[in-house]
Amino acid sequence: MGRxxxxxxxxxxxxxxxxxxxxxxxxxxxxxxxxxxxxxxANYWNPALLNRMGELWLPALNTGISINNNALDLKYYNHIxxxxxxxxxxxxxxxxxxxxSLKFNAKVESSIVGFxxxxxxxxxxxxxxxxxKLSQRYLDLLLYGNEEEHYEFSKKDTNVESLGYIDxxxxxxxxxxxxxxxxxxxxxxxxxxxxxxxxxxxxxxxxGIFTSNYDGLSLKQDITLRASAGGLGFKGMIGxxxxxxxxxxxxxxxxxxxxxxxxxxxxxxxxxxxxxxxVYISDLDDDNDLFEVDxxxxxxxxxxxxxxxxxxxxxxxxxxxxDLSMDYVQGFGDSVVTSKVGRISxxxxxxxxxxxxxxxxxxxxxxxGPYQAAxxxxxxxxxxxLGLGVQSFGSxxxxxxxxxxxxxxxxxxxx
Amino acid sequence: xxxxxxxLILIAGLLASCNISKPVLPEWxxxxxxxxxxxxxxxSDLVDSVNIITDDNDILTITxxxxxxxxxxxxxxxxxxxxxxxxxxxxxxxxxxxxxxFDSAGETDVSYGEIATGVLKTMFADIAPEVxxxxxSIEEFRFPxxxxxxISYHGESGWQEHxxxxxxxxxxxxxxxxDSLHLSVRIFSSLPDKVSVGNMSLGITEPLxxxxxxxxxxxxxxxxxxxxxxxxxxxPFGIEDAIRLQEASLKIYITNELGFHCTFHxxxxxxxxxxxxxxxxxxxxxxxxxxxxxxxxxAGPSFTELIFEDNISQLFQIMPDKISLQDAYxxxxxxxxEEVGSVRDTDTISLRYQADAPFIFELYESTIVPDKPxxxxxxxxxxxxxxxxxxxxxxxxxxxxxxxxGFTANLYFGDTDTIDHEDSSTYLIHKSLxxxxxxxxxxxxxxxxxxxxGYQLFNLSLSHAEMELFSDANLHLLWTFNFNNSGxxxxxxSPADYIHIKSxxxxxxxxxxxxxxxx
Numbered sequence: 001m002g003r004x005x006x007x008x009x010x011x012x013x014x015x016x017x018x019x020x021x022x023x024x025x026x027x028x029x030x031x032x033x034x035x036x037x038x039x040x041x042a043n044y045w046n047p048a049l050l051n052r053m054g055e056l057w058l059p060a061l062n063t064g065i066s067i068n069n070n071a072l073d074l075k076y077y078n079h080i081x082x083x084x085x086x087x088x089x090x091x092x093x094x095x096x097x098x099x100x101s102l103k104f105n106a107k108v109e110s111s112i113v114g115f116x117x118x119x120x121x122x123x124x125x126x127x128x129x130x131x132x133k134l135s136q137r138y139l140d141l142l143l144y145g146n147e148e149e150h151y152e153f154s155k156k157d158t159n160v161e162s163l164g165y166i167d168x169x170x171x172x173x174x175x176x177x178x179x180x181x182x183x184x185x186x187x188x189x190x191x192x193x194x195x196x197x198x199x200x201x202x203x204x205x206x207x208g209i210f211t212s213n214y215d216g217l218s219l220k221q222d223i224t225l226r227a228s229a230g231g232l233g234f235k236g237m238i239g240x241x242x243x244x245x246x247x248x249x250x251x252x253x254x255x256x257x258x259x260x261x262x263x264x265x266x267x268x269x270x271x272x273x274x275x276x277x278x279v280y281i282s283d284l285d286d287d288n289d290l291f292e293v294d295x296x297x298x299x300x301x302x303x304x305x306x307x308x309x310x311x312x313x314x315x316x317x318x319x320x321x322x323d324l325s326m327d328y329v330q331g332f333g334d335s336v337v338t339s340k341v342g343r344i345s346x347x348x349x350x351x352x353x354x355x356x357x358x359x360x361x362x363x364x365x366x367x368x369g370p371y372q373a374a375x376x377x378x379x380x381x382x383x384x385x386l387g388l389g390v391q392s393f394g395s396x397x398x399x400x401x402x403x404x405x406x407x408x409x410x411x412x413x414x415x
Numbered sequence: 416x417x418x419x420x421x422x423l424i425l426i427a428g429l430l431a432s433c434n435i436s437k438p439v440l441p442e443w444x445x446x447x448x449x450x451x452x453x454x455x456x457x458x459s460d461l462v463d464s465v466n467i468i469t470d471d472n473d474i475l476t477i478t479x480x481x482x483x484x485x486x487x488x489x490x491x492x493x494x495x496x497x498x499x500x501x502x503x504x505x506x507x508x509x510x511x512x513x514x515x516x517f518d519s520a521g522e523t524d525v526s527y528g529e530i531a532t533g534v535l536k537t538m539f540a541d542i543a544p545e546v547x548x549x550x551x552s553i554e555e556f557r558f559p560x561x562x563x564x565x566i567s568y569h570g571e572s573g574w575q576e577h578x579x580x581x582x583x584x585x586x587x588x589x590x591x592x593x594d595s596l597h598l599s600v601r602i603f604s605s606l607p608d609k610v611s612v613g614n615m616s617l618g619i620t621e622p623l624x625x626x627x628x629x630x631x632x633x634x635x636x637x638x639x640x641x642x643x644x645x646x647x648x649x650x651p652f653g654i655e656d657a658i659r660l661q662e663a664s665l666k667i668y669i670t671n672e673l674g675f676h677c678t679f680h681x682x683x684x685x686x687x688x689x690x691x692x693x694x695x696x697x698x699x700x701x702x703x704x705x706x707x708x709x710x711x712x713x714a715g716p717s718f719t720e721l722i723f724e725d726n727i728s729q730l731f732q733i734m735p736d737k738i739s740l741q742d743a744y745x746x747x748x749x750x751x752x753e754e755v756g757s758v759r760d761t762d763t764i765s766l767r768y769q770a771d772a773p774f775i776f777e778l779y780e781s782t783i784v785p786d787k788p789x790x791x792x793x794x795x796x797x798x799x800x801x802x803x804x805x806x807x808x809x810x811x812x813x814x815x816x817x818x819x820x821g822f823t824a825n826l827y828f829g830d831t832d833t834i835d836h837e838d839s840s841t842y843l844i845h846k847s848l849x850x851x852x853x854x855x856x857x858x859x860x861x862x863x864x865x866x867x868x869g870y871q872l873f874n875l876s877l878s879h880a881e882m883e884l885f886s887d888a889n890l891h892l893l894w895t896f897n898f899n900n901s902g903x904x905x906x907x908x909s910p911a912d913y914i915h916i917k918s919x920x921x922x923x924x925x926x927x928x929x930x931x932x933x934x
Binding site: 074077078080081082083084085086087090091142143144145146147149212213214215216217278279280281282400 | 434435436437438439441442443445446447448449450451452453454811813917918919920
């Protein structure tokens with residue numbers, strides 16, 4: 001097992017070389033990180049927190065990888081595989097685990113380079129996002145058969161999308177707002193990101209109808225996937241931060257301002273169509289296919305992938321050996337990177353020894369996914385901070401009950 | 416440092432607990448609703464234009480037809496025995512004489528005839544040497560060009576035969592019976608007149624046979640070819656045991672090339688080969704006399720149509736599968752003395768007949784049972800699929816019956832070919848459904864077994880145990896039908912007369928790993 005663990009760690013370190021890099025530390029806190037971000041990280045979390053801190057990010061050494069779904073876990077998988085049978089109670093449980101659809105999320109963020117000097121920072125990271133939804137009705141069909149006459153599927157519950165881009169972000173913070181002395185200092189910061197689109201896959205259209213009754217078997221499944229590569233875009237972020245009460249830090253950010261990536265280099269619409277109309281077994285013979293399958297592609301017009309704005313609020317309360325934080329994030333639109341469903345998260349750092357901090361995070365589940373629990377450990381000096389963490393979805397600890405897992409590596413060099 | 420080590424050990428322990436089972440395709444049960452059929456079966460599809468047709472009112476009609484023909488009439492024979500011996504011949508005097516011509520059997524009088532065979536015999540004896548030529552002519556015999564028939568004596572001795580073939584006798588269409596032959600003899604010699612120069616003998620002792628004949632024919636019968644006197648009827652679905660047809664007709668179309676009136680004799684025999692029943696009906700008119708058939712003419716044949724309805728309906732009460740004309744023949748009417756008939760040796764009398772039985776019938780309480788169960792042949796693969804994957808099944812049927820017949824169908828499945836629907840030990844599965852007639856549907860539109868648009872709903876289920884029978888290599892099916900209706904039923908075959916069937920199979924199957932390879 002030790003060998004596996006070492007191999008896993010090596011893979012974790014090597015993966016950014018393949019996939020990219022971004023901040024890893026937020027995973028330790030289940031993303032309750034806005035008011036914790038310092039240095040280069042503040043470029044992405046709250047630029048107002050950029051303040052006289054020198055920090056250097058090296059490629060691949062700040063990485064977070066997250067894969068999860070909303071229904072399945074390893075224990076349940078083992079249960080099915082070991083029994084070699086899906087019983088009626090299994091079916092009920094399997095479907096009850098989904099809230100309308102089986103959802104998969106994957107995210108890789110990895111730093112490429114970053115440094116921070118005084119109140120400004122310049123950084124670059126790679127971001128890969130993937131989301132997929134499969135309607136519960138498909139699972140219903142698969143497990144129970146076509147017990148109902150009519151099944152309808154839409155893009156809302158069944159889709160796939162992915163987005164990959166590299167940002168080049170410059171930020172400036174620690175700008176004190178001119179306020180009366182009676183009001184606590186409020187610092188302002190901004191960051192702007194030039195986005196280099198790597199790839200984009202989007203379900204432009206998805207509709208499906210399946211009926212089977214005395215009028216025959218009819219099926220209509222139309223899918224249009226929009227694939228593109230080579231884009232250029234921008235997004236901006238502004239943030240405020242303050243310490244209204246001693247040791248209590250609060251902040252707010254608005255991200256993805258004017259966010260979007262214009263795709264122009266390679267654009268293609270991929271169409272898949274499957275249809276069958278009023279088919280009866282008696283009408284089938286060797287010369288007739290049950291379905292008509294059509295597949296074609298076409299050049300798509302240039303288009304822009306919009307990144308909906310996202311608001312994040314956070315508070316952090318620091319004590320001597322421990323701190324506590326709470327974040328709330330609210331997107332203003334659904335996309336591969338944002339969600340209209342708000343999420344709250346809590347984080348804590350426990351540092352009985354300065355050199356050996358322990359990290360904890362928790363985020364309650366919502367309709368987008370299960371709850372998350374995170375654990376991390378760090379090793380830090382005044383120059384180097386190293387951290388390793390793991391996050392579990394749907395289970396307090398990473399185990400066979402987890403519906404997903406995220407791991408992160410963090411290494412910062414301070415100067 | 417100790418805490419860090421403990422933490423790493425804890426993480427390692429958590430990861431170690433993640434035992435991932437080998438992936439396999441699990442088994443599970445699913446229900447598949449599969450549309451099987453959506454099809455209309457029109458009554459008009461039964462029409463094969465051979466045994467089943469539709470009449471002018473779209474009524475479905477069982478029909479059978481056939482034809483019969485007499486042999487060619489052949490040569491008309493006139494048996495005569497004309498002889499005249501030792502007729503004295505005198506120089507300078509033409510000898511004219513008359514000989515009677517009649518049929519020794521008394522059956523034939525000729526008015527005109529084209530002779531096919533016939534021989535005139537002559538013998539000249541004791542002829543003086545001074546005689547140079549003797550000419551004998553018979554006025555009634557003429558060549559086709561109209562010249563009189565004559566023979567000449569040039570010194571031959573003994574009996575001489577002269578063929579009469581191709582000669583004509585009498586005058587065509589004159590209607591005058593030739594009852595005598597007029598002979599004329601002319602003698603050429605160097606002797607003075609009134610000197611006996613010899614004597615002559617002649618005779619027509621063999622029958623004269625005519626290729627074309629006009630005259631009277633008595634006691635002549637024309638028989639029909641017995642080999643073509645059958646009509647075979649195949650009843651659809653073997654319903655002959657359950658119905659009694661109410662109407663039927665027999666139409667006989669006679670084509671007479673003979674130039675004689677005829678009377679048609681014979682009887683219609685109906686046979687039900689299944690029951691052995693036979694019923695016969697003589698062919699007579701309303702006065703119980705034979706039908707008279709008009710004569711043809713030299714210009715063409717006559718056509719006569721005979722239609723029998725009431726009596727034929729009685730014949731169809733035994734649901735015959737074979738109808739035949741028995742002892743069918745024609746008798747020539749000799750006509751009056753003023754009216755002569757005509758005939759050629761190739762003339763025939765032919766008839767075409769058609770028996771029609773409209774589907775207007777009365778139903779009987781009878782179970783239609785095939786002679787033996789049918790074997791349902793499923794391939795080994797199909798049986799394996801059923802055995803391995805099928806749990807149970809439900810066949811849903813929606814039937815719209817637009818015909819006036821309702822019936823109860825019983826299906827008996829067994830693993831032997833000795834299924835007896837009356838002995839439950841001989842079969843393993845019995846399924847039944849009752850299809851109501853359209854009349855019943857119209858009278859019970861709100862019945863719970865009916866949909867709003869008049870479909871009748873049926874569900875036939877097969878349990879898992881019953882499904883196993885379908886994996887048996889010796890699967891047999893016996894089906895039986897009972898008609899439910901009573902009273903007189905008329906079945907039409909218009910586009911509005913059909914049975915529409917929609918069917919769904921609700922199949923509960925077990926998904927297994929090898930299933931996709933097996934299908």
